[in-house]
Amino acid sequence: MELLKFTDKHHLFRERLKKFLKIRVVPEIDRCEAAHITPKSMWKAMGKEGFLCPGVPQAYGGQGLDFLYSFIVWEELARINFTGLAAPLHSDIVVPYIQTFGSETLKLKYLPKCVSGDMITAVAMTEPGAGSDLASMETTGVKEGQDIIINGSKTFISNGVNCDIVVLAARDPRTEDRHQAISLYIVEAGTPGFTKGEPFEKMGWAGQDTAELFFSDCKIPAANRLGKPGDGFLMLMQKLQQERLVCAAGALFEAENILDLTIDHCKTKKIAGKPLSKFQSTQFALVEMASEIRILRTFVETMVVDHMAGKQIIKETSMAKYWVTDMSKRVASRCLDIMGSDGVLESSPLARRFRDTRVTSIFAGTNEIMKGIIAKSMGL
Ligand SMILES: Cc1cc2nc3c(=O)[nH]c(=O)nc-3n(C[C@H](O)[C@H](O)[C@H](O)COP(=O)(O)OP(=O)(O)OC[C@H]3O[C@@H](n4cnc5c(N)ncnc54)[C@H](O)[C@@H]3O)c2cc1C
Structure with a gap:
């Protein structure tokens, strides 16, 4: 169906x-x-x-x-x-x-x-000292009259160089509770006091400009705040369901692509006169991966349906983010073994996919953080 x-x-x-x-x-x-x-x-x-x-x-x-x-x-x-x-x-x-x-x-x-x-656009939450633990962010946003003065820095920001506007998380140092201190603001590129770093050279996602952002007495209108003061953390949590769904689906598609190109390779590559795809060990490996991918597609698609129906599926999307990204890494690694040295050449389509897949268990909340969320929702 x-x-x-x-x-x-x-x-x-x-x-x-x-x-x-x-x-x-x-x-x-x-x-x-x-x-x-x-x-x-x-x-x-x-x-x-x-x-x-x-x-x-x-x-x-x-x-x-x-x-x-x-x-x-x-x-x-x-x-x-x-x-x-x-x-x-x-x-x-x-x-x-x-x-x-x-x-x-x-x-x-x-x-x-x-x-x-x-x-x-870009969204800037992560800081050099605040990745998984967002509540310890140090970037401040302080209201002065009709303005907000931003100071601090963010790192690993996707679209960091290209961005024309940033949804920025900053805390009010006058609010003691670290969660209730965070607000979200729109900051426009070109605002005095807002500068961008150079794109990082990183493993995977090479065409993506990931960069640091710096704020030094950067003055923005207070009207650029999203929602109420101090609601930033709640807003981030509310939107994580969709973010994790995007991540899980992306990793699923990557795994499908990697498997498809490996199957094509196995059908054409001959060893001792017969295609690699005719060896039972290869067949079993491909079948095992195809089965897991198919099962996870059903899981991801079910979540898309539930998400569209407005259901709260934060536990399930966290499960999917962790399992599907781990699965795509396993598939990339196993397919590379199946392809052998052909797969490690930069000219091979697998090399880039292998690198791109690797980071998916780290960004958008690490898979350890996902497991923590799931454990909590299981009452553990
Ligand atoms: C390519 C790329 C793009 C990114 N894009 C963005 C972006 O656009 N915007 C943005 O704000 N950020 C972005 N990030 C940052 C990303 O969200 C963080 O890297 C991620 O949240 C993890 O933070 P960290 O790297 O600081 O790891 P840390 O938080 O320092 O974690 C290090 C290790 O400790 C583990 N750990 C941490 N806390 C716990 C805990 N409570 N329980 C168990 N284990 C724990 C982690 O799982 C990890 O293994 C991006 C990162 C990358 C690599």
């Missing part, structure tokens, strides 16, 4: 996107990976074609489409083996903060540009 009910409109959207990615994005991938950044022109082209923020309502310049359109974008982006164009982060992780918690003025000001690709 098909869990996700795609209509003809969804299929048309997917076909248009596939064509766009093939013509406009695929030829640029190697250049982006070498430069550690994806050009803004590619984002604008995505926006112009309607592939960014499909769920944003028409009143804010969007198309008001259902969540399955986002799922299609994640799936097709994963299929082209490119993590540089972080549209899922922009459309389905950062923009929802503005859409859900922004004032009408903020929504009218920023959302149309996020949809068109004229504005690229």
